[in-house]
Amino acid sequence: MLTLQVQKPKLILEDGRRTDGRRPDEMRPIKMEVGILKNANGSAIVEMGKTKVLTAVYGPREMHPRHLALPDRTVMRVRYHMTPFSTDDRKNPSLSRREIEISKVIREALEAAVLAETFPRTTIDVFSEVLQADAGTRLVALMSASLAVADAGIPMRDLIAGVAVGKADGTLVLDLNEEEDMWGEADMPIAMMPSLSQVTLLQLNGNFTPEEFRAAIQLASKGIEELYKLQKETLTSKYSAYKEVN
Amino acid sequence: MSLTPSNYNIVPLIKREGILSVLEKGSRIDGRKFTDFRSLSITQGYAKKAEGSAMVRLGDTAVLAGVKMKEDVPFPDTPDQGNFIVNVELLPLAYETFEPGPPDENAVELSRVVDRGLRDSKAIDLKRLCLVPGKKVWTIWIDIDVLDYGGNVLDASMLAAVAALYDAFLPKVEINGEEVKIIKEEKGERVPMNYPVVSVTVAKLDKFFLVDPELEEETIADTRLSISYLEDGRIVGIQKFGSGTLTTQELDAVESIARASTSRLFEELKKVITRPEGGVTQ
Numbered sequence: 261m262l263t264l265q266v267q268k269p270k271l272i273l274e275d276g277r278r279t280d281g282r283r284p285d286e287m288r289p290i291k292m293e294v295g296i297l298k299n300a301n302g303s304a305i306v307e308m309g310k311t312k313v314l315t316a317v318y319g320p321r322e323m324h325p326r327h328l329a330l331p332d333r334t335v336m337r338v339r340y341h342m343t344p345f346s347t348d349d350r351k352n353p354s355l356s357r358r359e360i361e362i363s364k365v366i367r368e369a370l371e372a373a374v375l376a377e378t379f380p381r382t383t384i385d386v387f388s389e390v391l392q393a394d395a396g397t398r399l400v401a402l403m404s405a406s407l408a409v410a411d412a413g414i415p416m417r418d419l420i421a422g423v424a425v426g427k428a429d430g431t432l433v434l435d436l437n438e439e440e441d442m443w444g445e446a447d448m449p450i451a452m453m454p455s456l457s458q459v460t461l462l463q464l465n466g467n468f469t470p471e472e473f474r475a476a477i478q479l480a481s482k483g484i485e486e487l488y489k490l491q492k493e494t495l496t497s498k499y500s501a502y503k504e505v506n
Numbered sequence: 507m508s509l510t511p512s513n514y515n516i517v518p519l520i521k522r523e524g525i526l527s528v529l530e531k532g533s534r535i536d537g538r539k540f541t542d543f544r545s546l547s548i549t550q551g552y553a554k555k556a557e558g559s560a561m562v563r564l565g566d567t568a569v570l571a572g573v574k575m576k577e578d579v580p581f582p583d584t585p586d587q588g589n590f591i592v593n594v595e596l597l598p599l600a601y602e603t604f605e606p607g608p609p610d611e612n613a614v615e616l617s618r619v620v621d622r623g624l625r626d627s628k629a630i631d632l633k634r635l636c637l638v639p640g641k642k643v644w645t646i647w648i649d650i651d652v653l654d655y656g657g658n659v660l661d662a663s664m665l666a667a668v669a670a671l672y673d674a675f676l677p678k679v680e681i682n683g684e685e686v687k688i689i690k691e692e693k694g695e696r697v698p699m700n701y702p703v704v705s706v707t708v709a710k711l712d713k714f715f716l717v718d719p720e721l722e723e724e725t726i727a728d729t730r731l732s733i734s735y736l737e738d739g740r741i742v743g744i745q746k747f748g749s750g751t752l753t754t755q756e757l758d759a760v761e762s763i764a765r766a767s768t769s770r771l772f773e774e775l776k777k778v779i780t781r782p783e784g785g786v787t788q
Contacts, residue, residue, distance in 0.1 A: 357617070474761075
Protein backbone atom coordinates (compact mmCIF):
# COMPACT_ATOMS: atom_id res chain seq x y z
CA MET A 261 0.00 0.00 0.00
CA LEU A 262 1.46 3.33 -1.05
CA THR A 263 0.63 5.35 2.00
CA LEU A 264 2.72 7.51 4.20
CA GLN A 265 2.16 6.51 7.81
CA VAL A 266 3.55 9.33 9.88
CA GLN A 267 3.65 8.98 13.62
CA LYS A 268 3.31 12.00 15.85
CA PRO A 269 6.76 12.73 17.29
CA LYS A 270 7.31 13.52 20.95
CA LEU A 271 7.19 17.32 21.15
CA ILE A 272 8.38 17.82 24.70
CA LEU A 273 11.41 15.69 25.54
CA GLU A 274 12.32 14.14 28.90
CA ASP A 275 14.42 17.16 29.95
CA GLY A 276 11.42 19.46 29.37
CA ARG A 277 12.95 20.91 26.21
CA ARG A 278 11.41 21.07 22.77
CA THR A 279 12.42 19.21 19.62
CA ASP A 280 14.74 22.06 18.63
CA GLY A 281 16.29 22.32 22.10
CA ARG A 282 14.38 25.39 23.22
CA ARG A 283 12.66 25.84 26.58
CA PRO A 284 8.85 26.19 26.38
CA ASP A 285 9.04 29.98 26.85
CA GLU A 286 11.98 30.56 24.54
CA MET A 287 11.70 32.07 21.07
CA ARG A 288 13.76 31.21 18.02
CA PRO A 289 16.70 33.46 17.05
CA ILE A 290 15.44 36.66 15.43
CA LYS A 291 16.96 38.93 12.81
CA MET A 292 15.48 42.17 11.50
CA GLU A 293 16.63 44.70 8.95
CA VAL A 294 14.95 47.71 7.35
CA GLY A 295 15.53 49.65 4.12
CA ILE A 296 16.95 46.80 2.11
CA LEU A 297 15.19 47.45 -1.21
CA LYS A 298 15.99 50.45 -3.39
CA ASN A 299 12.73 51.00 -5.26
CA ALA A 300 10.22 50.53 -2.48
CA ASN A 301 9.37 53.48 -0.23
CA GLY A 302 9.90 51.24 2.75
CA SER A 303 11.12 47.69 3.19
CA ALA A 304 12.06 45.20 5.85
CA ILE A 305 13.14 41.63 6.21
CA VAL A 306 12.48 39.62 9.37
CA GLU A 307 13.75 36.17 10.21
CA MET A 308 12.58 33.98 13.04
CA GLY A 309 14.42 30.72 13.07
CA LYS A 310 14.07 29.37 9.55
CA THR A 311 11.07 31.55 8.70
CA LYS A 312 11.99 34.53 6.55
CA VAL A 313 9.69 37.21 5.16
CA LEU A 314 10.47 40.24 3.02
CA THR A 315 8.01 43.14 2.86
CA ALA A 316 7.98 46.20 0.61
CA VAL A 317 5.74 49.24 1.00
CA TYR A 318 4.78 51.57 -1.82
CA GLY A 319 2.91 54.74 -1.05
CA PRO A 320 1.00 56.65 -0.01
CA ARG A 321 0.42 57.04 -3.75
CA GLU A 322 -2.40 57.72 -6.16
CA MET A 323 -5.08 55.05 -6.14
CA HIS A 324 -5.85 53.14 -9.31
CA PRO A 325 -8.59 52.42 -10.16
CA ARG A 326 -9.77 55.79 -8.86
CA HIS A 327 -13.26 54.71 -7.87
CA LEU A 328 -11.79 52.50 -5.13
CA ALA A 329 -10.20 55.50 -3.41
CA LEU A 330 -11.82 56.70 -0.20
CA PRO A 331 -12.47 60.40 0.42
CA ASP A 332 -11.51 60.42 4.08
CA ARG A 333 -8.65 57.97 4.39
CA THR A 334 -6.05 55.91 2.60
CA VAL A 335 -6.87 52.49 1.19
CA MET A 336 -4.53 49.80 2.45
CA ARG A 337 -3.77 47.04 -0.03
CA VAL A 338 -2.04 44.07 1.47
CA ARG A 339 -0.80 40.91 -0.17
CA TYR A 340 0.69 38.05 1.79
CA HIS A 341 2.24 35.61 -0.63
CA MET A 342 4.49 32.58 -0.39
CA THR A 343 7.15 32.02 -3.01
CA PRO A 344 6.86 28.58 -4.66
CA PHE A 345 10.21 27.55 -3.15
CA SER A 346 9.37 28.60 0.42
CA THR A 347 7.99 25.19 1.39
CA ASP A 348 9.10 21.54 1.26
CA ASP A 349 6.84 20.75 -1.68
CA ARG A 350 6.62 23.46 -4.32
CA LYS A 351 3.75 25.81 -3.59
CA ASN A 352 1.50 26.82 -6.46
CA PRO A 353 2.25 30.54 -6.95
CA SER A 354 -1.40 31.55 -7.35
CA LEU A 355 -3.07 32.93 -4.22
CA SER A 356 -4.54 30.13 -2.08
CA ARG A 357 -7.55 30.53 0.21
CA ARG A 358 -5.14 30.49 3.13
CA GLU A 359 -3.18 33.39 1.65
CA ILE A 360 -6.40 35.31 0.97
CA GLU A 361 -7.41 34.96 4.62
CA ILE A 362 -3.97 35.85 5.94
CA SER A 363 -3.74 38.91 3.67
CA LYS A 364 -7.01 40.05 5.22
CA VAL A 365 -6.04 39.56 8.85
CA ILE A 366 -2.67 41.26 8.25
CA ARG A 367 -4.41 44.21 6.57
CA GLU A 368 -6.82 44.56 9.46
CA ALA A 369 -3.99 44.40 11.98
CA LEU A 370 -1.97 47.04 10.09
CA GLU A 371 -4.98 49.32 9.71
CA ALA A 372 -5.26 49.47 13.47
CA ALA A 373 -1.79 51.03 13.57
CA VAL A 374 -1.59 53.24 10.47
CA LEU A 375 -3.01 56.77 10.75
CA ALA A 376 -5.15 56.26 7.67
CA GLU A 377 -6.87 59.67 7.80
CA THR A 378 -3.53 61.39 7.13
CA PHE A 379 -3.62 60.42 3.45
CA PRO A 380 -7.12 60.68 1.97
CA ARG A 381 -7.72 59.46 -1.62
CA THR A 382 -4.44 57.53 -1.69
CA THR A 383 -3.37 53.92 -1.41
CA ILE A 384 -0.63 52.29 0.61
CA ASP A 385 0.52 49.00 -0.88
CA VAL A 386 2.09 46.39 1.36
CA PHE A 387 3.61 43.36 -0.32
CA SER A 388 4.92 40.54 1.84
CA GLU A 389 6.78 37.64 0.28
CA VAL A 390 7.43 34.59 2.42
CA LEU A 391 10.89 33.43 1.33
CA GLN A 392 11.17 30.59 3.82
CA ALA A 393 8.16 29.10 5.57
CA ASP A 394 8.85 27.30 8.82
CA ALA A 395 5.90 28.17 11.11
CA GLY A 396 4.82 31.61 12.21
CA THR A 397 4.86 33.17 8.76
CA ARG A 398 1.82 35.41 9.24
CA LEU A 399 3.33 37.06 12.31
CA VAL A 400 6.78 37.43 10.80
CA ALA A 401 5.07 38.94 7.75
CA LEU A 402 3.07 41.31 9.96
CA MET A 403 6.18 42.38 11.89
CA SER A 404 8.14 42.99 8.70
CA ALA A 405 5.13 44.87 7.27
CA SER A 406 4.93 47.13 10.30
CA LEU A 407 8.69 47.82 10.07
CA ALA A 408 8.42 48.48 6.34
CA VAL A 409 5.53 50.91 6.86
CA ALA A 410 7.61 52.71 9.50
CA ASP A 411 10.61 52.67 7.14
CA ALA A 412 8.40 54.34 4.51
CA GLY A 413 7.87 57.20 6.95
CA ILE A 414 4.13 56.59 7.29
CA PRO A 415 2.81 57.76 10.67
CA MET A 416 1.63 54.96 12.95
CA ARG A 417 0.20 54.68 16.43
CA ASP A 418 2.72 51.99 17.26
CA LEU A 419 4.70 49.17 15.72
CA ILE A 420 3.12 45.72 15.68
CA ALA A 421 4.84 42.72 17.20
CA GLY A 422 3.40 39.25 17.25
CA VAL A 423 4.16 35.66 18.12
CA ALA A 424 2.33 32.35 18.17
CA VAL A 425 1.63 30.51 21.39
CA GLY A 426 0.49 26.97 21.37
CA LYS A 427 0.20 23.70 23.18
CA ALA A 428 2.51 20.77 22.56
CA ASP A 429 2.04 17.54 24.53
CA GLY A 430 -0.06 19.55 26.99
CA THR A 431 2.62 22.19 27.62
CA LEU A 432 2.18 25.84 26.63
CA VAL A 433 4.94 26.78 24.21
CA LEU A 434 6.03 30.14 22.81
CA ASP A 435 6.82 30.66 19.12
CA LEU A 436 5.87 27.29 17.62
CA ASN A 437 8.25 25.49 15.31
CA GLU A 438 6.99 23.52 12.33
CA GLU A 439 6.61 20.22 14.18
CA GLU A 440 4.63 21.86 16.97
CA ASP A 441 2.53 23.67 14.38
CA MET A 442 1.72 20.37 12.68
CA TRP A 443 1.35 18.03 15.63
CA GLY A 444 0.60 20.30 18.57
CA GLU A 445 -2.85 20.67 20.12
CA ALA A 446 -3.17 24.44 19.66
CA ASP A 447 -1.71 27.31 17.66
CA MET A 448 -2.71 30.83 18.59
CA PRO A 449 -1.11 33.67 16.63
CA ILE A 450 -1.44 36.96 18.48
CA ALA A 451 -0.13 40.42 17.59
CA MET A 452 -0.18 43.62 19.58
CA MET A 453 0.69 47.28 19.56
CA PRO A 454 2.78 46.84 22.70
CA SER A 455 2.99 50.47 23.91
CA LEU A 456 -0.78 50.76 23.71
CA SER A 457 -1.45 47.22 25.03
CA GLN A 458 -3.86 46.63 22.16
CA VAL A 459 -4.34 43.28 20.44
CA THR A 460 -4.54 43.75 16.66
CA LEU A 461 -4.55 40.14 15.48
CA LEU A 462 -5.88 37.05 17.20
CA GLN A 463 -6.65 33.63 15.84
CA LEU A 464 -6.79 30.18 17.34
CA ASN A 465 -6.42 26.88 15.65
CA GLY A 466 -6.75 23.92 18.00
CA ASN A 467 -8.16 23.76 21.48
CA PHE A 468 -7.60 25.51 24.77
CA THR A 469 -9.41 25.49 28.08
CA PRO A 470 -10.39 29.01 29.16
CA GLU A 471 -7.54 28.91 31.73
CA GLU A 472 -5.00 27.86 29.10
CA PHE A 473 -6.26 30.66 26.85
CA ARG A 474 -5.49 33.26 29.51
CA ALA A 475 -2.09 31.76 30.35
CA ALA A 476 -1.27 31.67 26.63
CA ILE A 477 -1.95 35.39 26.30
CA GLN A 478 0.38 36.10 29.23
CA LEU A 479 3.09 33.97 27.68
CA ALA A 480 2.68 35.69 24.31
CA SER A 481 2.86 39.15 25.90
CA LYS A 482 6.32 38.31 27.23
CA GLY A 483 7.57 37.32 23.80
CA ILE A 484 5.94 40.34 22.19
CA GLU A 485 7.81 42.73 24.54
CA GLU A 486 11.08 41.16 23.45
CA LEU A 487 10.21 41.38 19.75
CA TYR A 488 9.05 44.99 20.12
CA LYS A 489 12.38 45.97 21.68
CA LEU A 490 14.21 44.44 18.74
CA GLN A 491 11.97 46.21 16.25
CA LYS A 492 12.70 49.58 17.85
CA GLU A 493 16.43 48.87 17.93
CA THR A 494 16.34 47.92 14.25
CA LEU A 495 14.73 51.22 13.31
CA THR A 496 16.82 53.42 15.60
CA SER A 497 20.10 51.81 14.58
CA LYS A 498 19.34 52.65 10.95
CA TYR A 499 18.01 56.13 11.45
CA SER A 500 20.21 57.41 14.31
CA ALA A 501 23.02 57.64 11.76
CA TYR A 502 21.11 60.47 10.04
CA LYS A 503 20.51 62.42 13.25
CA GLU A 504 23.74 64.42 13.14
CA VAL A 505 22.94 65.95 9.72
CA ASN A 506 20.23 68.32 10.97
CA MET B 507 -4.77 41.26 -2.48
CA SER B 508 -6.77 42.51 0.46
CA LEU B 509 -8.16 46.05 0.19
CA THR B 510 -9.76 48.38 2.68
CA PRO B 511 -13.42 47.86 1.75
CA SER B 512 -15.08 50.76 -0.07
CA ASN B 513 -18.57 49.31 -0.46
CA TYR B 514 -19.39 49.36 3.21
CA ASN B 515 -22.92 49.40 4.43
CA ILE B 516 -22.99 53.01 5.59
CA VAL B 517 -24.62 53.79 8.92
CA PRO B 518 -25.29 57.52 9.41
CA LEU B 519 -23.59 59.14 12.39
CA ILE B 520 -26.95 60.05 13.88
CA LYS B 521 -27.94 56.38 13.81
CA ARG B 522 -24.66 55.45 15.45
CA GLU B 523 -25.30 57.99 18.19
CA GLY B 524 -28.80 56.60 18.58
CA ILE B 525 -27.49 53.06 18.98
CA LEU B 526 -24.90 54.20 21.49
CA SER B 527 -27.35 56.26 23.53
CA VAL B 528 -29.62 53.22 23.91
CA LEU B 529 -26.59 51.14 24.95
CA GLU B 530 -25.76 53.76 27.60
CA LYS B 531 -29.18 53.02 29.08
CA GLY B 532 -28.35 49.32 29.27
CA SER B 533 -30.37 48.04 26.30
CA ARG B 534 -30.01 47.51 22.56
CA ILE B 535 -31.93 48.98 19.60
CA ASP B 536 -33.95 45.80 19.21
CA GLY B 537 -34.64 45.60 22.95
CA ARG B 538 -32.20 42.80 23.68
CA LYS B 539 -29.85 42.60 26.62
CA PHE B 540 -26.13 42.83 25.76
CA THR B 541 -25.72 39.08 26.18
CA ASP B 542 -28.86 37.92 24.33
CA PHE B 543 -28.95 36.12 21.02
CA ARG B 544 -31.72 37.09 18.60
CA SER B 545 -34.63 34.76 17.91
CA LEU B 546 -33.30 31.52 16.49
CA SER B 547 -34.90 28.80 14.42
CA ILE B 548 -33.20 25.73 13.03
CA THR B 549 -35.00 23.61 10.41
CA GLN B 550 -33.41 20.40 9.25
CA GLY B 551 -34.18 18.75 5.92
CA TYR B 552 -34.94 22.03 4.14
CA ALA B 553 -33.16 21.03 0.92
CA LYS B 554 -34.41 17.59 0.01
CA LYS B 555 -31.84 16.73 -2.64
CA ALA B 556 -29.01 17.21 -0.18
CA GLU B 557 -27.94 14.26 1.98
CA GLY B 558 -28.42 16.60 4.93
CA SER B 559 -29.46 20.22 5.24
CA ALA B 560 -30.48 22.90 7.67
CA MET B 561 -31.97 26.35 7.42
CA VAL B 562 -31.01 28.69 10.22
CA ARG B 563 -32.70 31.99 10.90
CA LEU B 564 -31.00 34.16 13.46
CA GLY B 565 -32.94 37.40 13.66
CA ASP B 566 -32.87 38.81 10.13
CA THR B 567 -30.01 36.54 9.08
CA ALA B 568 -30.88 33.48 7.01
CA VAL B 569 -28.37 30.77 6.19
CA LEU B 570 -28.91 27.45 4.44
CA ALA B 571 -26.39 24.63 4.72
CA GLY B 572 -26.37 21.51 2.59
CA VAL B 573 -24.27 18.38 2.91
CA LYS B 574 -23.22 16.28 -0.06
CA MET B 575 -20.66 13.50 -0.20
CA LYS B 576 -18.65 11.55 -2.69
CA GLU B 577 -16.21 8.66 -2.56
CA ASP B 578 -12.63 9.78 -2.78
CA VAL B 579 -9.06 8.70 -2.18
CA PRO B 580 -7.59 9.62 1.22
CA PHE B 581 -4.73 12.07 1.71
CA PRO B 582 -1.42 10.20 1.94
CA ASP B 583 -0.78 11.37 5.53
CA THR B 584 -4.24 10.31 6.75
CA PRO B 585 -4.91 7.00 4.95
CA ASP B 586 -7.59 5.94 7.43
CA GLN B 587 -9.60 9.18 7.54
CA GLY B 588 -12.27 10.79 5.43
CA ASN B 589 -12.26 14.47 4.55
CA PHE B 590 -14.59 17.40 4.71
CA ILE B 591 -14.64 20.71 2.92
CA VAL B 592 -16.50 23.81 4.00
CA ASN B 593 -17.52 26.52 1.57
CA VAL B 594 -19.47 29.64 2.43
CA GLU B 595 -21.10 31.67 -0.35
CA LEU B 596 -22.19 35.25 0.21
CA LEU B 597 -24.85 35.10 -2.50
CA PRO B 598 -25.79 38.24 -4.42
CA LEU B 599 -29.39 37.79 -3.29
CA ALA B 600 -28.33 38.19 0.34
CA TYR B 601 -27.36 41.84 0.37
CA GLU B 602 -27.39 44.91 -1.86
CA THR B 603 -23.62 45.23 -2.23
CA PHE B 604 -22.92 41.52 -2.81
CA GLU B 605 -21.97 40.61 -6.36
CA PRO B 606 -21.80 37.33 -8.25
CA GLY B 607 -18.40 35.78 -8.71
CA PRO B 608 -15.88 33.65 -6.89
CA PRO B 609 -15.88 33.93 -3.07
CA ASP B 610 -14.30 37.18 -1.87
CA GLU B 611 -12.02 37.43 1.16
CA ASN B 612 -14.97 37.67 3.53
CA ALA B 613 -16.50 34.46 2.24
CA VAL B 614 -13.11 32.72 2.27
CA GLU B 615 -12.49 33.82 5.85
CA LEU B 616 -15.94 32.62 6.97
CA SER B 617 -15.40 29.24 5.29
CA ARG B 618 -12.06 28.78 6.94
CA VAL B 619 -13.26 29.79 10.40
CA VAL B 620 -16.21 27.37 10.20
CA ASP B 621 -13.83 24.69 8.88
CA ARG B 622 -11.37 25.18 11.75
CA GLY B 623 -14.16 25.11 14.33
CA LEU B 624 -15.37 21.77 13.00
CA ARG B 625 -11.89 20.34 12.43
CA ASP B 626 -10.11 21.32 15.64
CA SER B 627 -13.07 20.29 17.79
CA LYS B 628 -13.02 16.83 16.15
CA ALA B 629 -16.80 17.16 15.94
CA ILE B 630 -16.86 14.83 12.93
CA ASP B 631 -15.49 11.33 13.41
CA LEU B 632 -13.29 11.27 10.30
CA LYS B 633 -12.03 7.74 10.98
CA ARG B 634 -15.54 6.40 10.45
CA LEU B 635 -15.60 8.04 7.03
CA CYS B 636 -12.97 5.57 5.87
CA LEU B 637 -14.23 2.80 3.58
CA VAL B 638 -11.02 0.99 2.65
CA PRO B 639 -7.88 2.22 4.46
CA GLY B 640 -5.49 3.93 2.06
CA LYS B 641 -7.87 3.43 -0.87
CA LYS B 642 -11.32 4.80 -0.39
CA VAL B 643 -12.89 7.31 1.95
CA TRP B 644 -15.82 9.72 1.99
CA THR B 645 -15.33 13.40 1.28
CA ILE B 646 -18.09 15.48 2.81
CA TRP B 647 -18.94 18.83 1.28
CA ILE B 648 -20.56 21.33 3.59
CA ASP B 649 -21.85 24.17 1.42
CA ILE B 650 -23.28 27.13 3.26
CA ASP B 651 -25.37 29.69 1.39
CA VAL B 652 -25.97 33.03 3.04
CA LEU B 653 -29.49 34.01 1.90
CA ASP B 654 -30.17 37.09 3.98
CA TYR B 655 -27.27 39.07 5.40
CA GLY B 656 -28.42 40.47 8.70
CA GLY B 657 -25.31 40.42 10.86
CA ASN B 658 -23.43 37.64 12.62
CA VAL B 659 -23.41 35.31 9.66
CA LEU B 660 -20.62 33.25 11.22
CA ASP B 661 -22.57 31.95 14.21
CA ALA B 662 -25.57 31.20 11.99
CA SER B 663 -23.30 29.36 9.53
CA MET B 664 -21.77 27.24 12.28
CA LEU B 665 -25.23 26.31 13.58
CA ALA B 666 -26.39 25.48 10.05
CA ALA B 667 -23.32 23.37 9.35
CA VAL B 668 -23.68 21.36 12.57
CA ALA B 669 -27.44 20.90 12.17
CA ALA B 670 -27.03 19.83 8.53
CA LEU B 671 -24.30 17.33 9.47
CA TYR B 672 -26.55 15.80 12.14
CA ASP B 673 -29.32 15.61 9.53
CA ALA B 674 -27.13 13.84 7.00
CA PHE B 675 -26.99 10.18 5.98
CA LEU B 676 -24.26 8.55 3.97
CA PRO B 677 -25.42 6.43 1.05
CA LYS B 678 -25.65 2.72 1.69
CA VAL B 679 -22.41 0.82 1.09
CA GLU B 680 -21.57 -2.84 0.74
CA ILE B 681 -17.92 -3.56 1.41
CA ASN B 682 -16.47 -6.84 0.26
CA GLY B 683 -12.74 -6.88 1.00
CA GLU B 684 -11.42 -4.01 -1.08
CA GLU B 685 -14.50 -3.83 -3.22
CA VAL B 686 -16.92 -1.09 -2.35
CA LYS B 687 -20.39 -0.98 -3.78
CA ILE B 688 -22.29 2.23 -3.21
CA ILE B 689 -26.05 2.20 -3.43
CA LYS B 690 -26.90 5.86 -3.89
CA GLU B 691 -30.66 5.39 -3.75
CA GLU B 692 -30.58 3.88 -0.28
CA LYS B 693 -29.78 5.56 2.99
CA GLY B 694 -26.87 4.11 4.92
CA GLU B 695 -25.46 5.28 8.22
CA ARG B 696 -25.65 8.76 9.63
CA VAL B 697 -22.67 11.04 9.16
CA PRO B 698 -20.61 10.11 12.24
CA MET B 699 -20.75 13.07 14.63
CA ASN B 700 -19.02 13.09 18.00
CA TYR B 701 -20.65 16.16 19.51
CA PRO B 702 -21.91 19.58 18.43
CA VAL B 703 -19.80 22.75 18.33
CA VAL B 704 -21.05 26.33 18.42
CA SER B 705 -19.57 29.72 17.65
CA VAL B 706 -20.32 32.87 19.63
CA THR B 707 -19.53 36.30 18.24
CA VAL B 708 -19.13 39.32 20.49
CA ALA B 709 -18.85 42.79 18.97
CA LYS B 710 -16.93 45.56 20.68
CA LEU B 711 -18.75 48.82 20.19
CA ASP B 712 -17.29 51.78 22.06
CA LYS B 713 -17.06 50.42 25.62
CA PHE B 714 -19.80 47.84 25.16
CA PHE B 715 -19.61 44.15 24.36
CA LEU B 716 -22.57 42.85 22.37
CA VAL B 717 -23.32 39.19 21.82
CA ASP B 718 -24.74 38.27 18.38
CA PRO B 719 -24.55 41.73 16.75
CA GLU B 720 -27.26 42.55 14.21
CA LEU B 721 -26.20 44.23 10.98
CA GLU B 722 -26.06 47.85 12.12
CA GLU B 723 -24.27 46.98 15.35
CA GLU B 724 -21.83 44.85 13.38
CA THR B 725 -21.22 47.63 10.84
CA ILE B 726 -20.32 50.27 13.41
CA ALA B 727 -18.49 47.88 15.75
CA ASP B 728 -14.77 48.50 16.30
CA THR B 729 -13.98 44.80 16.15
CA ARG B 730 -15.58 41.38 16.59
CA LEU B 731 -14.28 38.33 18.32
CA SER B 732 -15.72 34.94 17.41
CA ILE B 733 -14.99 32.00 19.65
CA SER B 734 -15.98 28.39 18.98
CA TYR B 735 -16.82 26.18 21.93
CA LEU B 736 -17.62 22.64 22.91
CA GLU B 737 -20.31 22.11 25.49
CA ASP B 738 -17.80 21.63 28.33
CA GLY B 739 -16.47 25.16 27.73
CA ARG B 740 -13.39 24.12 25.82
CA ILE B 741 -12.32 26.71 23.24
CA VAL B 742 -11.86 25.17 19.77
CA GLY B 743 -11.26 28.23 17.64
CA ILE B 744 -10.94 32.00 17.73
CA GLN B 745 -10.96 34.65 15.06
CA LYS B 746 -10.77 38.40 15.45
CA PHE B 747 -12.62 40.21 12.68
CA GLY B 748 -12.15 43.85 11.68
CA SER B 749 -9.43 46.39 12.22
CA GLY B 750 -10.27 47.52 15.74
CA THR B 751 -8.30 46.40 18.77
CA LEU B 752 -8.84 44.93 22.22
CA THR B 753 -6.75 44.93 25.37
CA THR B 754 -5.87 41.62 26.98
CA GLN B 755 -8.27 42.47 29.82
CA GLU B 756 -11.01 42.94 27.24
CA LEU B 757 -10.14 39.56 25.69
CA ASP B 758 -10.66 38.05 29.12
CA ALA B 759 -14.03 39.72 29.50
CA VAL B 760 -15.17 38.80 25.99
CA GLU B 761 -14.23 35.16 26.46
CA SER B 762 -16.29 34.94 29.66
CA ILE B 763 -19.28 36.63 28.03
CA ALA B 764 -19.08 34.37 24.97
CA ARG B 765 -18.77 31.19 27.03
CA ALA B 766 -21.81 32.12 29.11
CA SER B 767 -23.83 32.49 25.91
CA THR B 768 -23.13 29.03 24.55
CA SER B 769 -25.77 27.22 26.63
CA ARG B 770 -28.68 28.76 24.70
CA LEU B 771 -27.16 27.66 21.38
CA PHE B 772 -26.50 24.10 22.55
CA GLU B 773 -30.05 23.96 23.89
CA GLU B 774 -31.55 25.07 20.56
CA LEU B 775 -29.30 22.74 18.60
CA LYS B 776 -30.20 19.76 20.74
CA LYS B 777 -33.91 20.33 20.16
CA VAL B 778 -33.32 19.34 16.54
CA ILE B 779 -30.35 17.00 16.66
CA THR B 780 -31.31 14.74 19.57
CA ARG B 781 -33.42 12.06 18.06
CA PRO B 782 -34.10 8.46 18.95
CA GLU B 783 -32.69 7.02 15.71
CA GLY B 784 -29.31 8.61 16.22
CA GLY B 785 -28.09 12.15 16.51
CA VAL B 786 -26.28 13.36 19.52
CA THR B 787 -24.21 10.98 21.60
CA GLN B 788 -24.45 11.82 25.26
